[in-house]
Amino acid sequence: MREDFLHYVWQQQYFDKQALRTHTGEEVTVLHPGFHNTDAGPDFLNARLQLGEVEWNGAVEIHLRASDWRRHQHQTDARYDQVILHVVLTDDQPVLRTDGTPIPTVALAGRIPLDMLHTYQQxxxxxxxxxxxxxxxxxxxxxxxxxxxxxxxxxxxxxxxxxxxxxxxxLDNDWEATAWHVLAAGFGFRKNTEPLARLAKALPLRVLRRHRHNLLQTEALLFGQAGFLSATENNTDDLADEYVQKLVTEYEFLRHKYALENTGLQEHEWNFLRMRPANFPTVRLAQLAALLHARPLLFDALLSAQNVAALEQFFSAKSSAYWHTHYRPGRAGNVPALGRSSMHLLIINxxxxxxxxxxxxxxxxxxxxxxxxxxxxxxxxxxxxxxxxxxxxxxxxxxxxxxxxxxxxxxxxxxxxxxxxxxxxxxxxxxxxxx
Structure with a gap:
């Protein structure tokens, strides 16, 4: 049994309350079980109980065993001094407040309907x-x-x-910047969500805004900060591609202009394993660049779209011709446009x-x-x-x-x-x- 079941039983009062007594023999009448507390502190707050002849208002703490009180160190936590009743399945140990005063305990073993208990166990x-x-x-x-x-x-x-x-x-309450960050992470489609979220942080929207009218520069900023334009021993031939060389040249200029050194990602941080080329992060970056180029006001457009058809139109920006025939820099292959199913995932997420x-x-x-x-x-x-x-x-x-x-x-x-x-x-x- 888990403690949440006892919470449920207490909150709904699904137990036999006849001759309900504390461990010291005081009769207990539940006037109100209290309100379930999802924050730190006792489990139920503002309970109303009658113990013997006295009405009490305070908290109720619930455990499977009374000894859990000490195991959870409640005897040294002043937040639990407000507890007026300790409700347990098994009463195996007296419990005390921080000042040493005892707390009344009620054991529910044998009082929960067997059918309910069996159903819960099932x-x-x-x-x-x-x-x-x-x-x-x-x-x-x-x-x-x-x-x-x-x-x-x-x-x-x-x-x-x-x-x-x-x-x-x-992001200083900037909704346009928020839209950029959320959209970038969304284009990761789970497997690359985390690196794309970091790319958004490494490439401020204010920089992208200044160059969004130029698709080549937008691509250069995204691919450069993503680490796909940095030479390694494995990609020298890929970077020799004429179009990629243009990206490299543009990125080197913009990187120095905006002091983007050492803020970007590296190529090995992206996931390509067990993915179709159409889902490669490089393809998604090209699609994201096209969207930034074609849609100057991201947040306004996403907020004002009246239906799914309008949002599909928003996401239908076409990437540059190079990315119709390449799935990675310098590597040829036919690449389809952003599909409707991907658009729908972007709408959802x-x-x-x-x-x-x-x-x-x-x-x-x-x-x-x-x-x-x-x-x-x-x-x-x-x-x-x-x-x-x-x-x-x-x-x-x-x-x-x-x-x-x-x-x-x-x-x-x-x-x-x-x-x-x-x-x-x-x-x-x-x-x-x-x-």
């Missing part, structure tokens, strides 16, 4: 890479599943938006979080809804995580569905946080033991 015992609640799902109302996926979708987008908001603060972050910053709730509506215009994604939900009563028609299910899987199902999920809670509440 959920927790699910094999890896499976959905714990799958056997129970036919008994769960559609509204419960749908509302939980919707909640998970909002949590996922809020989490992504919080990262964007933090970046926005670090860049545009929507950026717009949600902006809406939260300016306190415009309707803009959050508008941003999430974009996801309903996109087809659902497909990957090994979402495959877990195929054949089960979950809808997977749009990106809103798949993004919600991804959050459900990674934040609830895989870490077995069943008691914090509306679906798991309903299963436990109805004691639905699978026979």
């Amino acid at each position: 959920l927790q015992a699910a094999p890896p890479a499976t959905l714990p609640c799958a056997p129970f799902l036919p008994r769960i109302p559609d509204i419960t599943r749908i509302s939980m996926v919707d909640r998970a979708l909002l949590e996922r987008m809020e989490r992504k938006a919080a990262t964007v908001q933090l970046l926005h603060q670090q 860049v545009v929507v979080p950026l717009r949600v972050a902006y809406a939260r910053t300016v306190d415009q709730a309707e803009q959050v809804e508008a941003a999430l509506h974009l996801l309903t215009q996109l087809p659902a994604e497909k990957n090994h995580i979402l495959a877990l939900y195929e054949g089960l009563p979950f809808t997977q028609r749009t990106a809103a569905d798949s993004q919600g299910l991804l959050m459900l899987a990674t934040a609830y199902c895989q870490p077995l946080r069943c008691v914090e999920c509306a679906i798991g809670s309903r299963i436990l509440r109805h004691n639905s033991v699978l026979k």
Whole structure:
């Protein structure tokens, strides 16, 4: 058993409260269980309890064993002096505040309904890479599943938006610079997200803005700061290419002009392994350069686009002719343009979080809804995580569905946080033991 199950049992008061007494024999009446505290300190705050003849207001701390109090060093932490009741499964040791006064303890062993306990154990015992609640799902109302996926979708987008908001603060509240950083990371398409994020830091938007009208110079800045224009013993022939030589010449001039020495990346920091040439970071850099060249105001365009079609048009900027026939500097090969599926990933991972972050910053709730509506215009994604939900009563028609299910899987199902999920809670509440 995990402690979160006892949190759930206490919060919902799913235990036998008849003749409930502390370890010293005082009768306990729960007037209010308190509010779950997700920050540091006791587990539940502002609880109201009657112990014997006296009503108390304060905190409740929950452990599987009373001895966990000392193991967690609560006896030396003044934040826990406000605890008025210690709720445990097993009472194996008295507990004290920092001043040495005892804290009343209640043991719930034998008071939790057996059906609920067995159901919880069954959920927790699910094999890896499976959905714990799958056997129970036919008994769960559609509204419960749908509302939980919707909640998970909002949590996922809020989490992504919080990262964007933090970046926005670090960039002196400049939304255009924020859009550049988020867009650059997005063009990494997971395998190269981290190096592209570092490239955005190594290449300030103010420098790119001055040369965005010249595609060759924009490419030179990106490829140079990415480390693809530096000579090594392995790429001498590649850099002899006439077009690449132009990039090298432009970059050397701009590098000195803007004092970019020692701020860029090196070629070995990029991932090429097990990737198709169309996904190589060099191809993505060429596409990003074309976008910067063709779209002078990134943030305004991404914020004002009314639908997916407008955003697809935004992302359709064509890279220079050289990058239609080369996938790395000096290496020939046919390269397709940025595909619709890639555009859709950029809308999901860049545009929507950026717009949600902006809406939260300016306190415009309707803009959050508008941003999430974009996801309903996109087809659902497909990957090994979402495959877990195929054949089960979950809808997977749009990106809103798949993004919600991804959050459900990674934040609830895989870490077995069943008691914090509306679906798991309903299963436990109805004691639905699978026979």
